[in-house]
Amino acid sequence: MSSLSSGAMIAPSVLAADFANLQRDCEMLNVSQADWFHIDIMDGVFVPNISFGMPVLEAIQRHAQKPLDVHLMIVQPERYLETFKKLGAEVITVHYEACPHLHRTIQQIKDLGCKAGVALNPHTPVNVLEDIIQDIDMVLIMSVNPGFGGQKFIEHTYQKVQKTRQMCDMQGLNTLIEIDGGVNQKNAKKLIDAGANVLVAGNFVFSSENPIQTIQELKNI
Numbered sequence: 001m002s003s004l005s006s007g008a009m010i011a012p013s014v015l016a017a018d019f020a021n022l023q024r025d026c027e028m029l030n031v032s033q034a035d036w037f038h039i040d041i042m043d044g045v046f047v048p049n050i051s052f053g054m055p056v057l058e059a060i061q062r063h064a065q066k067p068l069d070v071h072l073m074i075v076q077p078e079r080y081l082e083t084f085k086k087l088g089a090e091v092i093t094v095h096y097e098a099c100p101h102l103h104r105t106i107q108q109i110k111d112l113g114c115k116a117g118v119a120l121n122p123h124t125p126v127n128v129l130e131d132i133i134q135d136i137d138m139v140l141i142m143s144v145n146p147g148f149g150g151q152k153f154i155e156h157t158y159q160k161v162q163k164t165r166q167m168c169d170m171q172g173l174n175t176l177i178e179i180d181g182g183v184n185q186k187n188a189k190k191l192i193d194a195g196a197n198v199l200v201a202g203n204f205v206f207s208s209e210n211p212i213q214t215i216q217e218l219k220n221i
């Protein structure tokens with residue numbers, strides 16, 4: 001897994017790739033400065049959209065040469081953790097709002113040998129993680145309402161990032177803070193300054209004329 005010493009890690013969201021050219025887009029990410037492949041799994045229940053499931057992830061795994069960062073926007077994620085591990089997930093993130101027994105779910109992810117992330121929807125305050133932050137490897141702060149790529153970044157996110165970083169600092173933790181939704185060159189620096197160290201970018205990367213260069217530009221911030 002990439003170190004944090006060179007600024008923010010970049011995790012392009014495969015949701016915005018061209019699914020008819022998935023192998024080509026995976027190979028593009030392999031040669032780019034991207035650190036992780038961000039994989040959005042949506043079930044049409046937790047979020048009002050269905051993305052893709054196991055067969056597509058299996059195809060991505062065959063071509064990806066970087067860690068798979070799997071973001072589960074699904075109810076009862078514990079049903080599928082083992083399957084995602086088998087399909088190559090190195091980081092598995094579940095939603096706080098979808099896990100009544102979050103501590104148990106996190107332990108299950110770690111027992112599989114994966115890094116455990118917890119995602120917060122835009123309306124969920126960061127202090128709900130106060131008593132679990134020491135057990136998790138990454139906090140994913142949603143900067144749009146989950147379910148769709150290409151949405152407008154929610155400005156309140158900066159404050160949430162700062163609060164999360166303060167919470168980690170107070171406990172002496174180096175927890176990763178990942179931002180997902182509407183990330184672009186305009187907000188990336190402010191997010192990093194606030195304490196973020198993993199940036200997910202979907203449309204900003206894949207809709208650009210030169211995705212490799214766009215990733216490089218994000219990486220240089």
Ligand SMILES: O=C(CO)[C@H](O)[C@H](O)COP(=O)(O)O
Binds near residue numbers: 038144150183
């Ligand atoms: O989790 C997601 C949507 O729920 C996507 O990862 C996110 O929206 C990234 O796409 P974009 O950068 O286009 O906003």
